[in-house]
Amino acid sequence: MKPLALVVVTAAVVFSGRAAIAECPSISRDDIVRLCNQAMGYSYYWGHASWRSDGASHGSCSGSCPNCTHSGQYGADCSGLAGKVWQVPRASAVTEDYHPYSTYNFRYETTHWTRVARGGTMIRGDALVYNSNGSGHIMIYDSGDAWGTPKVWECKGCSYGCVHGSHSISTSYIGIRRHNLATQPAQGKLQGTVYVDKGSGSDDMSQRLPGATVSTAGKTATARDGDAYWSFTLDAGGYTVSAAMSGYHSASRSCSVPEGGETWCSIGLTAVCTPSCAGKVCGPDGCGGSCGSCGADQACNAGKCECVMQCGSRECGPDPVCGASCGTCGDGTRCSAAGVCECVPACQGRECGPDGCGGSCGGCPPGLLCDASGLCQACVPECAGRVCGPDPLCGQSCGTCPAGQACQDGQCLACVPDCAGRSCGPDPRCSMRCGVCAAELLCDAAAGTCQTIPPDRGKVFGTVRERRQGAREQDEGPVVPRASIRLDGQVQAAADEEGYFEFSVGPGEHLIEASAEKFSAGSVTCTIAGGAHADCSVLLDRLGTDPEDEVVVLGGCGTGGGRSLSLLGLALAGLLMARRRRV
Missing domain, CATH: 2.60.40.10 (Immunoglobulins)
Structure with a gap:
């Protein structure tokens, strides 16, 4: 039998110049989560990794690591937490101070883990790690966007200790996944609220419906009082979720549950409605339907079809469609057939001057x-x-x-x-x-x-x-x-x-x-x-006669009482007239 035993041992050895590396023990993702939760609240302890399962004796850390001071027996740093919850390279009790790896090992080696892409492929229990220029950090992934600010378990530093919360992840981090994970149905949380759908979907969930019945995969829950919240823990996969409540139309939607994650799947219900069209010939019926529509050149107003005035460029007179007034003209103007206010000449009682419209009432004779x-x-x-x-x-x-x-x-x-x-x-x-x-x-x-x-x-x-x-x-x-x-x-x-x-x-x-x-x-x-x-x-x-053409007559008076023309005057007049004619 010894030769057989020798063969078995030989088969387990890798001839690479060093001893064979044993496979790490099998562990489930739920076990990793359980160990992470036990470590939360413990102090940051540089180069160590141990805590108690009952959460006692957290210890304390002061200063700036690695030159920090620690008191107490228990605590862990980031790589110590990762090695302990992953149980690599071997199983170790949480109270055992066992710290086999640094962030350098997790980042650049693949002894008991494999690199995985960040993003949608990350599963609860995987890790995010970086190491560069002598510094590094590692966290256990819980949920959320691994490229953004996911929820993680980590021993964050002397001032924080070991905490569970959101952490903004830079591009320096890579995703890694432990080998030999136990096969088990991966579960996640499906949760949401029931609300009144007012036509805008989940953009307005202000009115909740506590008491609504929610069901999926053979399970039923009642939306709780106040915020109408509900939740199910389900195996990863796709589900159809239905909600019902008296006075509302039932509704359903499809949602997917991620492995180790959670999904919100709120459902809106619309109220049962009776159309109201009494005394209405048009417009909404109050339930999303219509009481009727109006003809051309009409519009619905308070359930009645009314003519729509079409005045266009008209400023006065009746509109050509409804006959209603497009406006009135002011004093001194009148409405034309085209609906334009025109000036009315004001010449009554006037015989001259402007007519008030840019024209004239007439002109005056000369003088x-x-x-x-x-x-x-x-x-x-x-x-x-x-x-x-x-x-x-x-x-x-x-x-x-x-x-x-x-x-x-x-x-x-x-x-x-x-x-x-x-x-x-x-x-x-x-x-x-x-x-x-x-x-x-x-x-x-x-x-x-x-x-x-x-x-x-x-x-x-x-x-x-x-x-x-x-x-x-x-x-x-x-x-x-x-x-x-x-x-x-x-x-x-x-x-x-x-x-x-x-x-x-x-x-x-x-x-x-x-x-x-x-x-x-x-x-x-x-x-x-x-x-x-x-x-x-x-x-x-x-006007008049040119003075040069006038005849000048010189007259004189006799000493007597009668009138007479002087012979000298007549002679002079004759000479002047003869001169004028020659000129």
């Missing part, structure tokens, strides 16, 4: 002035102290200045025009013309530049000239400089030294009137469209 009430009144020019330019009341000319002078504040003054940078309109110094724009352009008098006529405005322009008998064309007469111009009865300005004028006006018909000293007033009516221009030149008739 009359439109007053504030819109009536044409006789106008008496006020030229006192003025020798030139329009009078401030009637706009009639008080006189003109000779060449080389400009009228300023009614006085003729020597002036040199300043037209630098200006192509039209009066210069700012002498009010002398700097130029005239083309007919299709409008002069911006302030800037002295020619601009495009706006589409909502028009341009009236022209020249004031003397009407000459026998002239074939309107412009053959001489210009009348500085004539006073009125537009629609309102004094505007004087024509320039060349008799030219121009105005920006609204589209429509306009009355242009011109007057000047020694001339009768003249007028013309022009119709202008938006963006267009019109020549509205005015002709004036000169």
Whole structure:
């Protein structure tokens, strides 16, 4: 028999240059958890590993390890805890101070353990370890995300001792799993609450249902009072959990139980509901359904279908769908067929002046002035102290200045025009013309530049000239400089030294009137469209007879009572008349 025994021993030896390594004893994950829980509360004891199963004599640690001070017989450091609860390389009582490995061994050797991936493959009782540059740490995994902050058992340090709790895991840690784990059904915890489902699922579990019945895998539990919590301890795997309670629709959901872990599987129940549609033709029925829907151009309001107004861009009058009002217009305006408030011209009782809508109620005849009430009144020019330019009341000319002078504040003054940078309109110094724009352009008098006529405005322009008998064309007469111009009865300005004028006006018909000293007033009516221009030149008739054409008669008195014409006077008159004819 001895040769046989020798064969058996030889078969158990690994020929690697050292003695064979015996297999570590079998142990279950539940045993690892039980040993971990026994160690909790004991002091941190550098290089040691022992405790009592009754939890007595924890000991104490002070200072900073490894140069720390420990009192008492029991305690453990992190690698001592791992070796003891894993029972490697051999079985040892918890009271035996046995410390065979450091974190270096657990990290870089695979004597009685194998490396496993961190994450979903980690099971309760596995370990997380790191060792780098002479320092390291090891923890026994309990539950949670091994890449995040799982729950672990660890002897954390002198200030903490051996504790069970959450620990943030860095990327330096690896997962390891003990060899020779006893085969047993791995269990976990399935837990949750029962709540009223208000339509948002587990996002709103504020209303709980204590007393609800929860069942799965042939087991039944009652949701406890207060928070309606329930739990089951089950073998790892998938389960369908159902919940029921009077007055609510039953519900179920599927959840998985991890090995050695726990899963929350709360269930929401919806209340049994009776639709309420009395007196309603549309809208919700109170139970998630509908009492009906409305037709096109209608909306549901409090269970009734109502027409939806469609005013769009309309600001007044009835909307075209429901006939309801889109709004009302203010004073002086009226609603058009398109639903737009338009201005109503106010010319009742007025014969001249603005109509309140950008147009005119008419103009006054020459010699009359439109007053504030819109009536044409006789106008008496006020030229006192003025020798030139329009009078401030009637706009009639008080006189003109000779060449080389400009009228300023009614006085003729020597002036040199300043037209630098200006192509039209009066210069700012002498009010002398700097130029005239083309007919299709409008002069911006302030800037002295020619601009495009706006589409909502028009341009009236022209020249004031003397009407000459026998002239074939309107412009053959001489210009009348500085004539006073009125537009629609309102004094505007004087024509320039060349008799030219121009105005920006609204589209429509306009009355242009011109007057000047020694001339009768003249007028013309022009119709202008938006963006267009019109020549509205005015002709004036000169008043009276030229003094040079008058016959001068010299008379005398006889000594008698009768009237007689002196022969000398007749002779002189004849000579003067003959001279005039020769000239």
